[in-house]
Amino acid sequence: MTTTTQPPRSTGHSTGVPAAPARNGTGTFKQRAHDKLHDAKVQRAMRNFNLAGARARAVDEVPNFEDIRVTGAAIRDRALANLDVWLERFEREATRRGTRVHWAESHADINRIVVEIARAANVRKIIKSKSMVSEESHLNDALEAEGFQVVETDLGEYIVQLARETPSHIIAPAIHKSRDDVADLFQEHHRTPRKDSAADLTMEARKFLREHFLSADMGISGSNFLIAETGSTFIVTNEGNGRMTTTLPRVHVAITGIEKVVPTLEDVSCLMRLLARSATGQTISNYISMNTGPKQAGDSDGPEEAHVIIVDAGRSRLLGSDMQEALRCIRCGACMNHCPVYQNIGGHAYGWVYPGPIGSVLTPNYIGLENALDLPNAATLCNQCGVVCPVKIPLPELMRRLREKQVERGLRPWQERVGLKAWAWAAERPAIYGWLTWVAARIGRLAGGQRRLIHRLPGNGWTQERDMPAPEGATFRELYAKRQAGRR
Amino acid sequence: MGARENILKRIRASRGVGPEPTQSERTAVEAHIREHPVGTRPDLDWPLKDRFREQCVRMSSTIDEVATLADVPRAVAEYLRENGLPARAVAWAELAALDWSTSGVVVEDRPATGDDLVGITSVHLAIAETGTLMVLSGPSTPAATSLLPETHIAVVPMDRMVVAMEEAWALTRGTHPDLPRAVNFISGPSRTADIEGQLQLGAHGPFRVHVIVVG
Ligand code: SF4
Numbered sequence: 001m002t003t004t005t006q007p008p009r010s011t012g013h014s015t016g017v018p019a020a021p022a023r024n025g026t027g028t029f030k031q032r033a034h035d036k037l038h039d040a041k042v043q044r045a046m047r048n049f050n051l052a053g054a055r056a057r058a059v060d061e062v063p064n065f066e067d068i069r070v071t072g073a074a075i076r077d078r079a080l081a082n083l084d085v086w087l088e089r090f091e092r093e094a095t096r097r098g099t100r101v102h103w104a105e106s107h108a109d110i111n112r113i114v115v116e117i118a119r120a121a122n123v124r125k126i127i128k129s130k131s132m133v134s135e136e137s138h139l140n141d142a143l144e145a146e147g148f149q150v151v152e153t154d155l156g157e158y159i160v161q162l163a164r165e166t167p168s169h170i171i172a173p174a175i176h177k178s179r180d181d182v183a184d185l186f187q188e189h190h191r192t193p194r195k196d197s198a199a200d201l202t203m204e205a206r207k208f209l210r211e212h213f214l215s216a217d218m219g220i221s222g223s224n225f226l227i228a229e230t231g232s233t234f235i236v237t238n239e240g241n242g243r244m245t246t247t248l249p250r251v252h253v254a255i256t257g258i259e260k261v262v263p264t265l266e267d268v269s270c271l272m273r274l275l276a277r278s279a280t281g282q283t284i285s286n287y288i289s290m291n292t293g294p295k296q297a298g299d300s301d302g303p304e305e306a307h308v309i310i311v312d313a314g315r316s317r318l319l320g321s322d323m324q325e326a327l328r329c330i331r332c333g334a335c336m337n338h339c340p341v342y343q344n345i346g347g348h349a350y351g352w353v354y355p356g357p358i359g360s361v362l363t364p365n366y367i368g369l370e371n372a373l374d375l376p377n378a379a380t381l382c383n384q385c386g387v388v389c390p391v392k393i394p395l396p397e398l399m400r401r402l403r404e405k406q407v408e409r410g411l412r413p414w415q416e417r418v419g420l421k422a423w424a425w426a427a428e429r430p431a432i433y434g435w436l437t438w439v440a441a442r443i444g445r446l447a448g449g450q451r452r453l454i455h456r457l458p459g460n461g462w463t464q465e466r467d468m469p470a471p472e473g474a475t476f477r478e479l480y481a482k483r484q485a486g487r488r
Numbered sequence: 489m490g491a492r493e494n495i496l497k498r499i500r501a502s503r504g505v506g507p508e509p510t511q512s513e514r515t516a517v518e519a520h521i522r523e524h525p526v527g528t529r530p531d532l533d534w535p536l537k538d539r540f541r542e543q544c545v546r547m548s549s550t551i552d553e554v555a556t557l558a559d560v561p562r563a564v565a566e567y568l569r570e571n572g573l574p575a576r577a578v579a580w581a582e583l584a585a586l587d588w589s590t591s592g593v594v595v596e597d598r599p600a601t602g603d604d605l606v607g608i609t610s611v612h613l614a615i616a617e618t619g620t621l622m623v624l625s626g627p628s629t630p631a632a633t634s635l636l637p638e639t640h641i642a643v644v645p646m647d648r649m650v651v652a653m654e655e656a657w658a659l660t661r662g663t664h665p666d667l668p669r670a671v672n673f674i675s676g677p678s679r680t681a682d683i684e685g686q687l688q689l690g691a692h693g694p695f696r697v698h699v700i701v702v703g
Contacts, residue, residue, distance in 0.1 A: 266527065
């Protein structure tokens with residue numbers, strides 16, 4: 001039995017405009033976050049998740065980790081500062097080595113190019129190693145609509161594909177799924193007796209996916225980096241599916257963003273130290289596959305065709321702007337592993353491909369500020385993400401800038417705008433401000449009752465989940481004046 | 489205008505520079521590649537072999553040590569027997585050429601297929617910092633041999649061990665002015681933690697990586 005796996009069929013996403021995938025819950029960020037907070041399964045799954053502890057141990061082993069972060073950020077900045085020149089350099093070297101380099105301006109371009117490559121090479125079955133860019137373009141749907149069979153091979157991606165969902169974490173895509181969920185999915189799709197342990201389930205997936213690896217015509221992967229010096233792709237995995245995808249099928253296509261170019265082999269060596277430690281607390285990931293061109297004379301394995309698709313799709317807009325630093329991202333996931341908001345609501349609540357703090361920055365930039373109104377506000381600005389980011393992206397600062405842009409462009413709700421205007425007006429008039437707070441403190445105290453807790457604030461979701469401590473009955477100014485008087 | 493030109497133009501416009509790269513920009517890029525400076529690194533001042541051994545174990549490889557290459561067949565035979573594995577393997581040419589006659593292990597000189605259970609390779613270089621095997625694809629060093637079998641045995645001569653990845657590149661630039669199709673870095677067996685965060689070995693690649701250090 002080799003073909004009992006039925007990859008999900010197209011769910012009819014348009015391939016041009018990326019929309020929030022309906023499969024993961026509908027509505028606004030607030031509604032989705034609310035649903036996830038009340039979903040016992042999501043809450044249990046999120047508690048299984050402790051990559052933060054592993055990272056801390058791995059970072060502690062390196063006393064000068066901070067200096068390495070500075071170097072890493074500088075490497076990424078060097079590439080971004082002359083991005084077009086580095087990309088040309090990559091293209092020239094990759095082409096010299098026989099790789100075909102394609103350029104995609106939009107998500108629709110990615111899908112069109114991949115379909116063209118697959119058709120020209122008479123491809124039927126496609127295996128995929130993880131590619132977040134292909135999630136942006138809903139590539140699987142586009143390929144299935146054209147009649148190709150597509151199988152995700154990263155175990156987590158395979159699980160979410162069987163469940164017809166999308167990843168909820170960039171390096172642990174199925175972190176929201178319990179072992180029971182996986183057992184159900186495998187039993188249904190593999191038509192095998194139900195397995196219970198993670199070990200047996202992993203073995204079963206290995207067996208089924210091995211068949212796919214050996215029979216696929218084309219492999220699609222991302223590329224963590226593109227190396228300008230050598231024209232190579234650089235794919236990092238722990239499972240080894242990246243190696244399978246680049247070794248076995250006769251066509252390999254790597255899809256990655258324009259920002260992923262890195263100048264030299266030394267530069268990528270430094271970034272790898274940061275990536276593995278920050279992602280999973282490893283000193284290195286199990287497999288790094290660096291590929292340069294197709295199979296060479298005399299080789300018994302490797303693809304006959306090697307393609308790289310370099311994708312813009314909104315990225316170039318960030319260059320030269322006050323958002324450029326976000327393009328340093330090496331997709332380690334540390335910012336989400338350390339985010340108290342992500343830890344509670346999981347990745348799907350963010351509504352698009354990239355969750356967590358980096359998602360809150362990238363999503364509004366890639367699909368439009370007006371399409372992701374809540375995201376820059378889905379943070380406590382506690383700066384955990386900024387502290388752990390291996391390439392020193394000032395994530396809270398970028399979110400703050402996005403909030404400012406929302407206000408400037410009048411994108412915040414009218415209540416908030418009017419409220420802030422009124423507050424600003426009063427704050428400029430100390431006497432009136434003092435009187436208003438005097439009144440509010442007393443009303444608040446009355447509303448708090450015996451237990452000094454306000455259960456419901458008017459027109460405000462804040463008290464839906466918790467009580468608001470009632471004011472003591474005097475304002476800060478009154479207390480301050482009293483204290484100063486006492487001192488004298 | 490094609491997508492390529494549009495993207496490159498857009499990047500330059502965002503950067504606030506003219507539509508074509510200047511000569512000095514191109515020169516600066518080539519100069520950085522020529523110099524390829526080594527950035528800040530962790531303290532790498534440990535005994536090479538000890539560090540390699542320790543990191544191999546950390547990445548769940550097992551490790552053995554023999555005096556000369558001629559001792560490898562016996563060490564392989566012992567490892568296979570102790571682990572209840574079949575005494576049959578495919579190997580890279582350089583290792584298939586050893587004298588296996590008294591070891592009891594049947595070794596074939598050919599690339600691994602999906603049915604082979606044990607693959608024996610050497611390494612281009614080994615990296616002490618992370619317990620990593622660096623293998624290059626080529627006619628006599630097929631990539632599949634370290635990938636498809638359930639057990640990968642890697643023979644690492646001490647004179648191929650380097651401190652860190654940067655040293656590996658320095659040597660490789662000399663031996664391979666053009667990189668081969670595949671440069672693979674392998675650090676322990678394949679693994680996944682995608683089901684409830686529980687670590688499982690042997691997700692797709694080998695379940696076992698056994699390293700035999702020579703010398
Ligand atoms: S923003 Fe920083 S911490 Fe977050 S995924 Fe990117 S590199 Fe990692």
